[in-house]
Amino acid sequence: MTPPTMTVSQTAAQTGGRPSVSVVVVSRGRAEDLARCLSGLSRLYYDAYEIVVVTDPEGEAAVAAAGLADMVTLVGFDQPNISAARNLGIAASAGEVVAFIDDDAVPEPTWLCHLVGPFAGSGVAVTGGYVRGRNGISYQWRARVIDPQGKAHPISVEGEAPQIITPPPGHVVKTEGTNMAVRRDWLQRLGGFDEAFHFYQDETDLNLRLAAAGGQVALVPLAEVHHAYAPSPRRKQNRAVTDLFDVGASSMVFLRKHDPDGDHERALTELRQEQWDRLQRQVRQKLISRSDLADVLETLEAGIAAGATRAVDQQAEALEPRGTFRAFESKANGDHLVLSGWIWRRRTLWAEAEAAAARGTTVSLYLFSPTSRFHRLGYHLPGIWLQRGGLFGRSVRNQRLVRLIRFQNRVAEEAQRVGERREVN
Template identity: 45%
Template sequence: MASPPASVIVVSRGRPEALDLCLKALALQDHPQFEVIVVADPAGLAVAARHPVRRVAFDEANISAARNAGLRLAAGEAVAFIDDDAVAEPTWLSRLVAPLADPSVDAATGFVRGRNGISLQWGAARIDRFGQDHPLDAGAGGVFAPDATGPVKTQGANCAFRASALRAAGGFDPAFRFYLDEADVNLRMQARTAVIPDAQVAHGFAASDRRRADRVPLTLADIGASTACFLRRHAPDADLPAAFSALAGAQAVRLAAHRKAARLNGADVARLMDSLSGGWADGLTRPLGPLPPIPAPAGGFEPLPGTGQRDGKVIAGRIWQAGRLRAEAERAAREGQIVTLFLFSPTPRKHRMRFDPAGFWEQTGGLFGASLRSQPRFRLWTFPERLAYETERVGNLRPMARFSPRPSVV
């Protein structure tokens, strides 16, 4: 199924370095026709100016309003969203938007890997009218209609919509400044949604004005406010005091774990719980009127140059050869190849995968260590065996060595 022309919207505020990495990875997409729209603060716009992308000035702590600002310019048949602290696999966009070629499908979502670049952070789930997730066994993926539980939940770091359908629904509700913003769209649209497990991004969970780099929250106000708004709209019969008690209990458990790990103290916890209460009170009063449709853009489509299918290359060696092999990987990336570098140490160290600013993917870890966290902590491998396993594991996500019968092993 051919992928329709697409617009990728990236909202960024206060994270220019992460945005730069995100945009470098988007330039390597194998989708042949897509544009990128960056909606950002001044620092983000300065980074975006170094890339051939469209730019929209926006410097408010409201991700829904920012996404709508991008949607007003999006000229693609499909519109995709990725977080500024996420890095997309080269096959991400083409796989994500391909199901939207079917006129009965109006939304799509993929899987999200976590900070180590390997472990699954988010899979498939449905969202109910109380804002609760219900795991969905998507198998190899497919198209799922809403059922008695609710529609498929699209993950904000990795989702796409038919642009005309999203605009007809009014886009994102600015009452949801952060948290439950996509879930609100899912409940309002009630769309048949494609789940594509192999349309993957790695999500870094970078620091923001709402959380630290170690994922410790700085405020819970938006969680409180958005939860109140969500229940008012989608579960008007809910017992709101009981709902707040349940929310407060869940957040208290979360904060207790951070306190046990010495990332928070008692005063921090009290302040954060106060912010949750304040946000809840705010959310009970925010206007939730009907959302008018967003008009189609008057401007034209501005595709990113140089995208499409590329050759893959694998470079592999020992960790003490890292300097020379990274230089080789950088040269190959400059030549336009999709490069994956494997560096193994003679240890049982766990593996990590990252996208290097020089434009290549790098996986490091012990020859005998686990890449998937479900694997044994130690397993004997020869170097060729380990390399063959890892290239097979990753090879479905990005080209490995399209025209090379064997990877380059040093």
């Protein structure tokens, strides 16, 4: 399908007087990923933010092991319903703005500075940033809009400045649940997330309700998180699909709620074909076996049947703050150190990186080999952004496959590429 056209206008430049922000993280069954996410959140460059973690007993133990139990707000919740968990997080928070990130994601240090910028002196209701994928360099999601049946379509947005998006007729701007922020008064007005969406389409439903109420959306390209797609009851570590129940249930709930008079059978036929194609790709990639197809598709049908009778509009009745704002004291000292060297010097450089990270310095470590290997970038405890690959290889995937370049020039090029995401302006 050809992406719909759209128009954009830039927001006003960011001003002072930043609002207080509550960062809500939902985690269930992924303690290791939660610890990594919280490590990144603990090193944000922002003056007034708090962290609210809605999690199961395993996650609570991970928070304690990280030494953060007295620094974050913990909300116990052990049910497979991300919308209900987020509503609990909103109710337990006290910031003027509520930001959301998944437990298998890590934010760049300037994430909140950029994501919250458009709220200053404007009528923006919600902001959304960009999401990098598993290799840490390619984008997983950038700018997208939603059609009436909940399908997302990419759109082109020029430049890296925050922009208020005017979608084409019949479409709504989409923000990603792992990288978005909403004014508290808007969340209270709309009742937060609809708990009929246990997983999938949860933020999309909120996007449609915000748009219907007249809320403006700003996309913020420099507000970046890295999303790893951790394993869950729906997928394995290698992203092999194991269960499509929630995809089917939420899709059916979405159609009943937002497109009640539409051609649901056609939409469901397209959904089935889309998921069939997805599973076929995974068979070809040897992620799943052909014998698994029938069982996985049965979960999709069971979800569709459940979604046909599930009650909708299960918004929270009370989202007023229940406590006081618990400002988190960031571990970041505002400095950014760039370290680089050949891969065979990794132990020496890693020790230097660890020492700097312990002081609160944001560390970008570049380890190159004399090859044309593709680059990968990721966040590692205790607070190191590590990029590895061949000196002559690709980082950004549309670069030439092989190119000759001096070592220091390559380091400078890569450091400049991430500079506005790692450094205080």
